[in-house]
Amino acid sequence: MRASLVIVGAGPRGTGVIERIAANAPELYAGTGLDIHLVDPHPPGAGRIWREDQSPLLWMNSHAEDVTMFTDDTVTMAGPVRGGPTLHEWAGVDGSAFAGRRLQGAYLRWVHEQAVAALPPGVTVHHHPTRAVRVTGPRDGRQRVWLADRPHPLLADLVILTLGHLDAELDTEQRELAAYAREHGLVHLPPEFTADSDLDVLPPGEPVVVRGLGLAFVDLVVLLTEGRGGRYDGDTYVPSGREPVLYAGSRRGVPYHAKIGYGFDGERPPLPRFLGPAEIDALLARPDRVDFRRDVWPLVVKELGFAHYHRLFHAHPGRTGMEWTVFEEKYAAGDAAERAALAGAAVPDPADRLDLDRLDRPLTGVRYGSHEAAQEALREYVERDLTRRHDPEHSPDLAVFLALLSVYGQLIRLGDIGSWWHGFFSYLASGPPGPRLRQLQALSRAGVVRFVGADMAVAAEDGVFRASSPTVPGWSVEARALVEARLPEPTLDRARDTLLRELHADGAASTPDGLLAVDPADGRVLDRAGIPHPRRFALGPPTDGRGAGAFTRPRTGGPAFRQNDATARAVLTFLAARGARAVA
Structure with missing residues (x-):
């Protein structure tokens, strides 16, 4: 046989x-x-x-x-x-x-x-x-x-x-939102592959709450703008009149970082350095269950920081104030607090230091007095990100990207480490093409896309969906449609x-x-x-x-x-x- x-x-x-x-x-x-x-x-x-x-x-x-x-x-x-x-x-x-x-x-x-x-x-x-x-x-x-x-x-x-x-199948929250939408004649699109979504149910000119600012969000925006006959004239979006108005937010409140638009030249950081096979072997040998935040994340932070500073010292030495060999020795031996103090002493400009917490949550503690002020500020944020991701003077960002790939390859051996890491990786390393964020800027200026802010809350009440964010205290928007712009778990x-x-x-x-x-x-x-x-x-x-x-x-x-x-x-x-x- x-x-x-x-x-x-x-x-x-x-x-x-x-x-x-x-x-x-x-x-x-x-x-x-x-x-x-x-x-x-x-x-x-x-x-x-x-x-x-x-x-x-x-x-x-x-x-x-x-x-x-x-x-x-x-x-x-x-x-x-x-x-x-x-x-x-x-x-x-x-x-x-x-x-x-x-x-x-x-x-x-x-x-x-x-x-x-x-x-x-x-x-x-x-x-x-x-x-x-x-x-x-x-x-x-x-x-x-x-x-x-x-x-x-x-x-x-x-x-x-x-x-x-x-x-x-829908989780408990999504089932409740779907039932609420049916009861009140609203539209609710759950997490799904955007190319398969029935977007015809979103009427032109009407507000739509969108939860998620990742890659599914980018696809959604494309299909609801150019896909409905809109076009770009340089940096200006020319609407067709068939677009809805997308009020979009998420936990971070900002889009994923753009893809880096330049190549790597010169010496690459020797990876893996602090999170390689030996460290994974040690984690797997632990008698207790590995906790990502306690046991793994500190190693990830050290690895990403090493790549960042290796590139800064080798490609942009004029922005450092210490010999690399001295920095490297102290960095390898130091704990998190000691490494932060070392970076403060060796790298004069705070913008050249790696701050992963700030990268992950750029709107933490940020408040705006009005929704319009938030729009302008978030467009400026995206513009700064686009400029940085296409400027080789910020090439430590590319070194961090390479370190993220190295880390990902090592962490696979640990199995299920929770979903947070995958989201963080995608946010920093697997974002949209730069031209897509340029288009998003044009759509924001045209009023087709409006940013809600960080920690967006969605309430199903008073016969509508209502979205708000602490980024703009006291402001909210009502809509008869809610789109979950992400893939299912x-x-x-x-x-x-x-x-x-x-x-x-x-x-x-x-x-x-x-x-x-x-x-x-x-x-x-x-x-x-x-x-x-x-x-x-x-x-x-x-x-x-x-x-x-x-x-x-x-x-x-x-x-x-x-x-x-x-x-x-x-x-x-x-x-x-x-x-x-x-x-x-």
């Missing part, structure tokens, strides 16, 4: 696993044949998020030269490196351009085709354009993957879940995907934050006793092994690539042993 592998999820993560199977098969698998069943209603390669049939107005949030699906020698893995083009090399576009998602979808489709073509003879991929709804089967026997459109299951020796971002208990809920009911473990618990070594699904399932694997956002993305910047270690390689090798080793037993 031919060996069979089912991969549920045909997006970039599933494609990455197939690429790693192709790369490792010559070493690990000499079987006579293998059927790989790829299950996903969306196109292989692109999947749902990057599919080519979405609006051409939507861009990637990375430069084209910073997007690759191929490994290089910076990836720590057991398998061979198989290089390939970045998005900009493949598409022939400017490396500094922000490509449209349609183009990225085409690139991912091509990568998928190349990965399939590289598989050894006798390995066949079958795409099933439907959903997998359940996985059953004994730990020591073939698994059954049940599909939505057929009565009989696919039989599989192994199953890999590469599900990507998923829809979720991928928790097992609220996943709309029945496969995950059934898996959980069947004994798969969840973390305190509701993620699917997996073995960090190879992605095998863990049961509630912490025992890995021999035949089930999972990768990506619904798991506690979630990485920064299925594709990454070239030459930055690519933790997702490392995970894909480990899973592929485990799969091939299992299937090879199965074949040997069958022959015997």
